[in-house]
Amino acid sequence: MSEILVLGDEALALGSIDAGLAVAYGYPGTPSTEIIEYIQGYIKSNETEIIARWCSNEKTAYEGSVGVSYAGKRTLVTMKHVGLNVAADAFMNSALIKINGGLVLAVADDPGMHSSQNEQDSRYFADFAGIPCLEPRNHQEAYDMTMEAYRISELFNIPVMIKLVTRLSHSRSVIKRVETLPITDLGKAADKLKWMALPSLSRTNWKDLIEKQKEFIEYSEKSDFNKLTLNSSYVETGIITTGLGSNYYLENAEDLESSLSHLHIGVYPVPVDKIRKLAASVESIIIIEEGYPFVERMLNGIINEAIKVHGKLDGTLPSSGELNPDNVRTAIGLKPREKQTGAGGDLPGRPPQLCAGCPHTDAFKALNEAIAGFSESIVTGDIGCYALGALPPHSAIETLLCMGASIGMARGASEAGRKHVVASIGDGTFMHSGITALIDAASTNTDMTLIIMDNSTTAMTGMQDTIMTSPMIKNLVIACGVDPEHLKELKVLPKNHEENFRIIKEEIEYEGLSVIITLRECIHVVGKIRGELK
Numbered sequence: 451m452s453e454i455l456v457l458g459d460e461a462l463a464l465g466s467i468d469a470g471l472a473v474a475y476g477y478p479g480t481p482s483t484e485i486i487e488y489i490q491g492y493i494k495s496n497e498t499e500i501i502a503r504w505c506s507n508e509k510t511a512y513e514g515s516v517g518v519s520y521a522g523k524r525t526l527v528t529m530k531h532v533g534l535n536v537a538a539d540a541f542m543n544s545a546l547i548k549i550n551g552g553l554v555l556a557v558a559d560d561p562g563m564h565s566s567q568n569e570q571d572s573r574y575f576a577d578f579a580g581i582p583c584l585e586p587r588n589h590q591e592a593y594d595m596t597m598e599a600y601r602i603s604e605l606f607n608i609p610v611m612i613k614l615v616t617r618l619s620h621s622r623s624v625i626k627r628v629e630t631l632p633i634t635d636l637g638k639a640a641d642k643l644k645w646m647a648l649p650s651l652s653r654t655n656w657k658d659l660i661e662k663q664k665e666f667i668e669y670s671e672k673s674d675f676n677k678l679t680l681n682s683s684y685v686e687t688g689i690i691t692t693g694l695g696s697n698y699y700l701e702n703a704e705d706l707e708s709s710l711s712h713l714h715i716g717v718y719p720v721p722v723d724k725i726r727k728l729a730a731s732v733e734s735i736i737i738i739e740e741g742y743p744f745v746e747r748m749l750n751g752i753i754n755e756a757i758k759v760h761g762k763l764d765g766t767l768p769s770s771g772e773l774n775p776d777n778v779r780t781a782i783g784l785k786p787r788e789k790q791t792g793a794g795g796d797l798p799g800r801p802p803q804l805c806a807g808c809p810h811t812d813a814f815k816a817l818n819e820a821i822a823g824f825s826e827s828i829v830t831g832d833i834g835c836y837a838l839g840a841l842p843p844h845s846a847i848e849t850l851l852c853m854g855a856s857i858g859m860a861r862g863a864s865e866a867g868r869k870h871v872v873a874s875i876g877d878g879t880f881m882h883s884g885i886t887a888l889i890d891a892a893s894t895n896t897d898m899t900l901i902i903m904d905n906s907t908t909a910m911t912g913m914q915d916t917i918m919t920s921p922m923i924k925n926l927v928i929a930c931g932v933d934p935e936h937l938k939e940l941k942v943l944p945k946n947h948e949e950n951f952r953i954i955k956e957e958i959e960y961e962g963l964s965v966i967i968t969l970r971e972c973i974h975v976v977g978k979i980r981g982e983l984k
């Protein structure tokens with residue numbers, strides 16, 4: 451057994467490697483990105499047959515992992531919480547098939563929305579699909595639970611979710627590591643009849659999945675990750691924690707006059723008997739869970755109504771944003787600690803900005819000038835660095851919904867009768883999920899202009915390689931049905947500003963679908979290439 455200092459994401463990656471991982475797929479998204487990056491780094495510095503790849507989007511990544519499982523090897527698929535929306539079709543149906551090689555889905559949620567559009571809690575997705583979910587509260591658990599997830603995935607023939615949150619994904623701690631297992635080929639063929647989502651077969655598989663819930667609950671009741679500690683001499687209040695809520699509670703618990711009965715839940719479905727045992731020992735329960743009030747809402751159907759429940763639903767804890775030691779402290783009835791003022795504590799907020807020298811700056815400048823002459827224009831935006839084009843000084847885009855939405859929204863706005871509609875999207879996001887909306891727009895030659903801002907990387911999540919090179923994207927756009935006469939490539943440099951402005955304006959005026967690809971590498975890609983050339 452060795453010790454190693456790792457990020458939470460890296461602990462999960464190591465847990466996978468040490469459990470006999472064969473293939474990992476993912477789509478980058480904060481705070482999950484470092485999982486695949488760590489495995490890729492591990493592959494470079496160790497002799498191993500493990501494969502770890504970025505995919506076009508979360509759905510293709512998930513489907514890839516399902517294929518690895520079918521072939522009898524262990525697989526990991528990673529994404530951020532909103533990425534699971536994209537993978538949802540494959541994910542939901544995969545709960546009904548009979549997983550062969552262990553399939554672990556790592557999803558990193560982002561309470562507080564440090565780098566996300568929403569705070570959705572992935573435990574609902576696990577519950578919705580009817581699969582087990584493990585929620586680590588520290589780095590060691592991220593490692594241990596990942597190994598355990600492979601075991602139960604193969605035991606129950608089910609995908610297993612591991613749910614991280616930003617504070618765990620992006621903090622470091624020391625973990626104890628066991629010996630690495632060689633890649634495990636289970637050597638058994640998948641049960642083919644259990645892999646066909648035909649309605650006639652799915653009806654049986656659905657019943658099987660419902661039956662399995664009893665086994666999952668039984669497993670959850672026995673799991674050491676769901677730990678109940680009772681104190682029969684103090685009955686006024688008991689505590690339920692989940693995830694990092696446990697750390698914030700324990701940090702404050704020593705200041706309480708009495709130690710409270712405490713149930714920590716790390717494995718779902720929730721351990722119903724353990725919850726009832728806690729409820730039978732106390733008069734009220736404070737529930738401290740990061741994310742939505744998921745367990746809190748379930749308590750109504752599990753415990754006696756006479757037990758008072760305090761948490762996010764009654765305002766004992768804030769219903770949005772992250773938990774922290776301070777808001778948990780007041781929730782358990784302790785006086786707030788004296789406010790600590792330290793270096794940097796009172797600095798004013800700094801809104802994010804495009805980097806100095808960013809190619810998108812020149813693209814937005816040309817677009818803003820081109821569109822200025824049209825009184826009723828709309829510019830839809832998308833997810834990536836260029837979303838910062840919404841903020842001053844650019845103020846170039848008006849909407850931001852989800853990955854790829856700029857194109858579909860522009861099409862809708864145009865068909866609703868608006869003129870001079872422009873969609874702006876990056877190359878990575880275009881390939882992620884913009885391309886299908888472009889096919890829609892091409893099928894009707896919708897009057898709109900699409901600007902693909904090609905910076906040759908997935909910049910926002912840390913310079914991951916994009917799936918296709920710039921020449922390939924051009925061919926792809928033509929293959930989608932776009933008229934080559936109205937496909938323009940612009941090198942976005944200050945010296946080309948006048949020409950770029952003119953071309954963008956002309957294409958916006960054109961009554962039909964036009965696509966402009968703005969070309970210039972992210973300055974960090976240029977820096978990386980220069981560094982490699984030295």
Ligand code: SF4
Nearest residue numbers: 805808835909972973
């Ligand atoms: S990382 Fe690259 S693409 Fe993103 S803002 Fe900076 S220069 Fe622009």
